Amino acid sequence: MDSVTQMLLGSAVGGTVLGRQLGRKAVIGGALLGTLPDLDVMIDFGDAVADYTYHRGFSHSLFVLAGLAGLLSVLTARLTRWRAGGVTSITLGHWWLFFTLCLLTHPLLDAFTTYGTQLWWPLTTPPVSWASIFIIDPLYTLPLLVAALVSLVGGRVLTPSRIGLALSCAYLAFGLVAKTIIDDRLAPVLAERGLEDAPRLVQPTPFNTLLWRATVIDGEVYHETLVSLLDDTAPRLETFRRGTELEEAALATVDGARLSWFAGPFLRYDRRELSGDTTLIATDLRLGFPGFHPFTFTLAKREGSDWQPVASRQLEEASRDTRQALDHLARRALNQAPLCLGDYVAKSLAIETRSC
Numbered sequence: 199m200d201s202v203t204q205m206l207l208g209s210a211v212g213g214t215v216l217g218r219q220l221g222r223k224a225v226i227g228g229a230l231l232g233t234l235p236d237l238d239v240m241i242d243f244g245d246a247v248a249d250y251t252y253h254r255g256f257s258h259s260l261f262v263l264a265g266l267a268g269l270l271s272v273l274t275a276r277l278t279r280w281r282a283g284g285v286t287s288i289t290l291g292h293w294w295l296f297f298t299l300c301l302l303t304h305p306l307l308d309a310f311t312t313y314g315t316q317l318w319w320p321l322t323t324p325p326v327s328w329a330s331i332f333i334i335d336p337l338y339t340l341p342l343l344v345a346a347l348v349s350l351v352g353g354r355v356l357t358p359s360r361i362g363l364a365l366s367c368a369y370l371a372f373g374l375v376a377k378t379i380i381d382d383r384l385a386p387v388l389a390e391r392g393l394e395d396a397p398r399l400v401q402p403t404p405f406n407t408l409l410w411r412a413t414v415i416d417g418e419v420y421h422e423t424l425v426s427l428l429d430d431t432a433p434r435l436e437t438f439r440r441g442t443e444l445e446e447a448a449l450a451t452v453d454g455a456r457l458s459w460f461a462g463p464f465l466r467y468d469r470r471e472l473s474g475d476t477t478l479i480a481t482d483l484r485l486g487f488p489g490f491h492p493f494t495f496t497l498a499k500r501e502g503s504d505w506q507p508v509a510s511r512q513l514e515e516a517s518r519d520t521r522q523a524l525d526h527l528a529r530r531a532l533n534q535a536p537l538c539l540g541d542y543v544a545k546s547l548a549i550e551t552r553s554c
Contacts, residue, residue, distance in 0.1 A: 199307050200334050201236045206342035207307060207366070208232015208300045213349050213359025215296045219288050224296070225349045225359070231300035235263065247453035247495050247510040251460040258305035259319035267297035310370060312401045312484050314460065324459060329401040329484075330373040336405060341365035373407045380410040380425050387433050388414065393421070397463045399484055404524065409531035413483055415463045418442045419549060422488055428533040436539050437550040438488075441467035447498060448480055451507040454497045457482070466547075469500075470513075476500035479513065487527075489542025490518060518542070 199207075212228015220227070238257040243249050256262055271293040278286050308315040311333045314325025331338060345362025349355040380400055388394050397415040402408075403424070412433070414421040421435040444467035448454035457465060457480055464483045469476055477500070482493040494513045498505040523542065530537040540548045 199311060199331075199338075201233050203334070203339045203342065204236060204304050204307065205229045205233040206339060206346050207303055207363075209346045209349070210342050210359045210363040210366070211299045211303055212296060213345070213355045214363055215299060216288065216292060217349070217355035217359050219292070221353065221355050222350055225346060225355055228296075228300045229346070231297065232304055234301065235304045245453065245510045246512040247456055247497075250493060250495070250512070251456050254305070254308055254313065254315045254325065256316075256319050258308060258315050258317065260302060260305065260317050262319065263301040263305065264298065267301050268294065270297045310373070312399070324462065328374070329399060330377045331370065331407065332402045332404055334405060335369075335402075335407070337407075338366055338369050341369075369407075373402065376402075376407050376427060377410070379427060380412070383425055383429070384412055384423070384433055387423075387435065391435070399464055401484070403487065403527050403531070406531060409527060411487070413464060415440070420464075420466070420483065422539050424530055424537060424539065426531050426533050428531070430533070435550075436548075438540075438543055438547045439466075439549060443467075444469070444478055447478060447505040450505070451497045453495065453507070453510040454480060457495065457497075472496070477508075478505055487523065487542070488539040489544075490515065490520065490523060 206229070208231050209225045209229040212224040212226075212231070215228075216224040235257045238253060238255065241252075243252045271290060274297075275288070275290040275293045278288060305315050305317055309317060309326045310328050310331045312327055312329045313333060314327040317326045341362040345358040348358040352358075377400055384398075384400065385394065388396065388398070393414055393416060399413045400410055403411050408428070409424060409426045412421075412423050412425060414435070416437075418440055419437050420440050421437050423433040423435050425433045445465075448465075448467050449458055461482045461484055466481045466483055468479050468481070470479050471477070477496050478498040479494055479496050481491050481495075483491060486492050492515055494515075495510045496508055496513065497510060498507050500506075526535070526537050529535040
């Protein structure tokens with residue numbers, strides 16, 4: 199999730215655990231701890247793909263954060279006991295709970311998004327992603343924001359923090375239930391095409407859990423569809439090229455292999471003329487929205503009949519009317535107007551699109 203939401207989650211957790219003993223200090227301390235793991239964005243890992251795939255790495259590891267929480271709890275317990283002359287109402291166990299929950303809820307919340315979080319670093323397992331909430335969702339953040347404001351302004355910390363945390367958790371649970379419903383609606387459509395075992399990703403569209411996007415990998419192509427909880431008709435798939443003829447060359451590069459580990463099969467490969475060179479690029483199909491994928495990277499350039507790796511860089515998106523697209527998504531979420539994903543994707547990629 200975005201760093202503001204993570205800060206607010208930390209404040210609610212802090213207020214819930216130590217609000218009675220520390221008051222506003224628990225809210226402020228929780229907020230600082232809640233945003234701490236995201237400081238890894240300040241690290242330069244070497245190139246664009248490295249920065250992209252090493253984010254949410256060691257600083258989001260449950261192992262690392264649990265160890266840090268234990269260390270901080272011991273140090274804080276000793277310091278407060280010394281300053282209080284050996285008498286304090288906050289035990290080591292309370293400090294441990296405070297630091298552990300404030301730190302570990304950050305990567306666990308991130309794992310609910312599509313980006314993926316390396317919860318088990320330094321193990322080389324792929325990032326964990328439950329993909330049940332968009333990376334920014336106002337309905338999740340709002341209860342936490344109200345709880346923080348009431349706590350800081352009014353001075354009553356425990357009850358607002360508990361209520362804000364309970365409402366935000368209930369929204370996460372709703373997202374998981376909604377995803378299950380969408381999966382059930384999609385299953386017969388995929389079975390009809392023999393795609394029931396194909397890699398697929400079902401995730402909410404921007405800023406809501408009402409309209410969901412499904413991406414299904416089918417060898418040389420991929421299928422996309424939008425499904426709303428309010429739909430009264432079966433989903434219909436649109437099909438696009440994936441550029442798999444370039445996949446072998448992409449995976450032969452260090453950055454290409456790293457992207458494949460990070461995003462799995464949800465990558466599209468293209469050739470593009472950049473600064474006079476024929477360049478091999480890869481696009482992460484998971485993030486963003488068809489036609490609005492923000493994470494596209496250069497991997498190699500053509501030299502004769504071979505592809506030579508290059509230092510990856512992230513390409514800027516083509517200028518598009520994002521506000522209009524979001525308006526179309528909102529109307530589609532309410533089942534008020536059809537929406538063709540093919541209208542946003544380059545025509546050279548389209549194979550089969552539905553009639554809108």
